[in-house]
Amino acid sequence: MLNFAYMRFKDIVGQRDLINHLTEIIDSGHVSHAQLFLGENGYGSMAMAVAYAQYLNCQNRQHYAAGAELRADSCGECPNCKKYQQLSHSDLHLFFPTNTNKSVKKDPTSDQFATEFREFMLEKGQYASLDQWYDYIGLDNKQGFISKDDAREIVRTLGLKPYEQAYKVVVVWMAEQIDAKVAGGVLLKMLEEPLGSTLILLVVENRERLLSTILSRTQLVRVGKIDNKSLQQALERETGQPVPADLVAASEGNLLTALNNLTQSGEQKHMGEIFVDWMRMLFKLNMAQLSEWVDSMAKQTREQQKSFLQYALDAVRACYLKTSAGLELSYKLQFGDEKFNASFSTFVTNNNIELLMKAFDDAILAVSRNGNGKILFMELSFSISKALKKR
Numbered sequence: 001m002l003n004f005a006y007m008r009f010k011d012i013v014g015q016r017d018l019i020n021h022l023t024e025i026i027d028s029g030h031v032s033h034a035q036l037f038l039g040e041n042g043y044g045s046m047a048m049a050v051a052y053a054q055y056l057n058c059q060n061r062q063h064y065a066a067g068a069e070l071r072a073d074s075c076g077e078c079p080n081c082k083k084y085q086q087l088s089h090s091d092l093h094l095f096f097p098t099n100t101n102k103s104v105k106k107d108p109t110s111d112q113f114a115t116e117f118r119e120f121m122l123e124k125g126q127y128a129s130l131d132q133w134y135d136y137i138g139l140d141n142k143q144g145f146i147s148k149d150d151a152r153e154i155v156r157t158l159g160l161k162p163y164e165q166a167y168k169v170v171v172v173w174m175a176e177q178i179d180a181k182v183a184g185g186v187l188l189k190m191l192e193e194p195l196g197s198t199l200i201l202l203v204v205e206n207r208e209r210l211l212s213t214i215l216s217r218t219q220l221v222r223v224g225k226i227d228n229k230s231l232q233q234a235l236e237r238e239t240g241q242p243v244p245a246d247l248v249a250a251s252e253g254n255l256l257t258a259l260n261n262l263t264q265s266g267e268q269k270h271m272g273e274i275f276v277d278w279m280r281m282l283f284k285l286n287m288a289q290l291s292e293w294v295d296s297m298a299k300q301t302r303e304q305q306k307s308f309l310q311y312a313l314d315a316v317r318a319c320y321l322k323t324s325a326g327l328e329l330s331y332k333l334q335f336g337d338e339k340f341n342a343s344f345s346t347f348v349t350n351n352n353i354e355l356l357m358k359a360f361d362d363a364i365l366a367v368s369r370n371g372n373g374k375i376l377f378m379e380l381s382f383s384i385s386k387a388l389k390k391r
């Protein structure tokens, strides 16, 4: 459902001021040949670099009326744009960290992973993380790096004439993974050469890890956090559902974090439904239903049991804070409808909060010790039911 793979400037989340600044520079013709796009990938640093290169090469740049959100964008229709959107333009060269895996046994280079990288970016979107990439190519616990062979290939590529009537663009994703000792020197030498109609765009998350000499030879494009409003709009557009403001705020301007929070919040919602059903059974003392429920919980993995119990503990604590201190429930704990939450909260008071929390804590411990699931959830149900009566 969520994509963010085909990026014109308009598809980038937020960052409007930066985009307008960049298109203005390109339109004025003062393009710097070595640029450093600095910012977490979840802020859109890679998406920005690629959209930048696409705009530069677009044969029919669009300009919009004054007051529009974007002053300009690539057309998305010309042959260059079409190829850029598939990351398959013959004058776009992508370099990125790699390592050996099941199919590449030694001397890994970007070229050997070119197809996988393109598929990865189109499938996972340009906001995807380095860890996702490593998982995608099955590096297991190994870290990737940009090799000396890659650095040489970058230099060679930069020296070639463009195939088509276009700027040739070299994008180095996560350039701080360049093996500084062996490859840094090669790259430095290249940054000193005049580059003609060729650009090198370094996409970097962590500038401390990049050689200061490389830093000083590039023009810095700082890609900052995405503003909350744009982030919220993008998530709502993609999911077709309202997204809680505190989920957006907890994502700290990072689209990838926001997407992860959304996935988790889906799981939490499911646990919330189980929690509400359970509490209703306890209030009604419906033994037939309860015993079915206990059976289904006992069948879950220990990790699932633990995360449900932790969820229930958090839910009860949040209810207590709601009644005692008037604190609202966070997006992570949207378990019941308003009516259920309001009435359930009145059952959690000073008289039983400690009993309730201890019951959940004990149950979590028992799961860790591999206690019998059926007995454990049945006993817990009785403890909770008893404690709720003491409000």
Ligand SMILES: [Zn+2]
Residues within 6 Å of the ligand: 057, 058, 059, 060, 061, 074, 075, 076, 077, 078, 079, 080, 081, 082
């Ligand atoms: Zn175009």
